[in-house]
Amino acid sequence: MEWIACRFVRVEPRRRVGLFLLGLLAGLPRVNCWTIAEHAGEASPDGMQHLLARAAWHADAVRDDLRGYVVDHLADPGAVLVVDETGDLKKGVHTVGVQRQYTGTAGRIENAQVGVYLVYAATGGHAFIDRALYLPKSWTTEPDRCRAAGVPDDIKFATKPALAREMIIRALDAGVPASWVAGDEVYGCDSKLRTGLQERRIGYVLAVACDHQVATLAGKHPAKALARRLPARAWNRLSAGAGAKGHRWYDWALIDIPVDVTDAEVPGSVGDQALLVRRSISTGELAFYRCYTPVPVPLATLVAVAGRRWTIEESFQAGKGLTGLDEHQVRRWISWHRWTILAMLAHAFLAVTAATARAQTHPTPGLIALTANEIRHLFTHLLDHTRHSAPHLLHWSRWRRRHQARARDCHHCRQTAQLA
Known part of the structure; x- marks a missing residue:
């Protein structure tokens, strides 16, 4: 709250946002404005809903404070910006x-x-520093x-890689210390994102599809075709970092590729480009990464960056499971951005506290x-x-049942009107 209090001019929203953050961290069975308001001791969810929808504060300013909080505690010149x-x-x-679309969830x-x-x-830990809502064309054309x-x-259609590019540029322009960008195939196959990172001389290890075309001296070939030609001596067994079940061991190979015509026209694009190939030890399944480094680096460094990409999956799991990142029951643009930034702030508090504890205490056998x-x-x-009396709990029981009764009656009236 010390980091963001200045963003709330009036005392009422400043007090309420503190209670909101406590509610996100309270381990409630369901996290929404109703449950957070009940946990905070308020008589109805109106105040929490007002905080998200109409109160005078800027989510983008709090986002900048969140980024500063994370960097202040976890700053690392070799950090990786991971997008997903x-x-x-x-x-x-x-x-x-909202629309019908593929989701990994x-x-x-x-x-x-x-x-x-x-x-x-x-190196010390990881936390969210930015987010953007993807608006499909089914929305932007209406x-x-x-x-x-x-x-x-002024919001227009933007692809997911375009949104990622905006967030990365915003972070770099704010002076966030980082040397790498990592992402999955959605972002690795976007040439504009790769070109933009090369212009900033930021290294990247971005996953690409098996049929991704890679320029070689003999022309362009699919990544899987190049991998089939690799001799046995090209593979090196390295760990991509420790996971929940120990080190993640894979076989890795690196294929140097020349700078293609598009990249050669990028000012300041001098550097090394390569195709990184990962092979599963147990199944032999292959995965591919486009890599760029402003200066030469060893294979182990690229492997370590590729392994850092999984930190965003860990962040999604912690953000959704611990701070209600995905439990928002809001419909409007401003409410979504406000809920997510507060959930990310609560998650950053946990991530930074865990990192500080690891750095300041000796491991206990x-x-x-x-x-x-x-x-x-x-x-x-x-x-x-926070502990509440029986009358408070009974009041909320009556409030919920009364609200649900009104909703039921409205649905029945609407259904009757449609049938008529």
């Missing part, structure tokens, strides 16, 4: 950005809302629909280091002493 998207399953058609095409996120992955959801008039999950548990039970 995640989907939140939704019902109906009125929630901003479900592993199939579902009615979902997709956000693109940026994680700062340093101004009335966008207006009803509160989408600003027989114990793992403090995790974000354990810190959230300790914080909730030791520091947050």
Whole structure:
């Protein structure tokens, strides 16, 4: 709260945002304005809903404070900016950005809302520093629909790689210390993103598809075709970093590739480009990465950067499981951006506290280091002493049932009118 208090001029939203953050960290069975307001001791969710929808504060300013908080505690010149998207399953058609689209959350095409996120992955820890809501063309081509959801008039259609490029540039322009960018195939196959990073002389290890065309002296060939020609001596067994079950060992090979015509025209694009190939030890399955480095680096460095990409999956899991990143029940543009930035701030608090604990304490034999999950548990039970009386709990029971009764009656009236 010390980092963001200045963004709230009035005392009421400043106090309420503190209670909101406590609610996000409270381990509630469901996290929404109703449950957070009840946990905060308020008589109705109106105040929390007002905080998200109408109160005078700027989510972008809080985003800048979040970025400063993370960098202040985790700063690392060799850090990796990791970009990826995640989907939140939704019902109906009125929630901003929702449509039937593929989402990795479900592993199939579902009615979902997709956000693109940026994680700062340093040696000491990792946390979110930015996000952007993906608006499909089914929204941007319907101004009335966008207006009803509160989408600003200047927001136009942008692909997920374009959103990622904006967030990365914003972070670099703000002086975030980082040397690398990592991402999956959605971002690795986007030439504009790769070119933009080369212009900034920022190294990248971006996944690409097996049929991604790679320029060689003998012409362009699919990545999988080049991998088939690699001799046995080209492979090196290296760890991509430690996971939940130990080190992630793979066989790796590096194929140097010449700078293609497009990249050669980029000012300041001098550097090394390569195709990094990963082979599973157990199944032999291949994965491919386009790499760029302003100066030559060893294979182990590229492998380590590729391994850092998984930190964003860990952040999604922690953000959704510990701070309600995906549990927002909001429909409008401004409410989505406000909810996500506060959930990211709560997650950053846990991530930074865990990193600080690991740095300041010696490992204890027989114990793992403090995790974000354990810190959230300790914080909730030791520091947050919010306890409510039976009348307060009964009041909320009546409030919920009364609201649900009104919603039921409205649905029945609408259904009757449609049948008539």
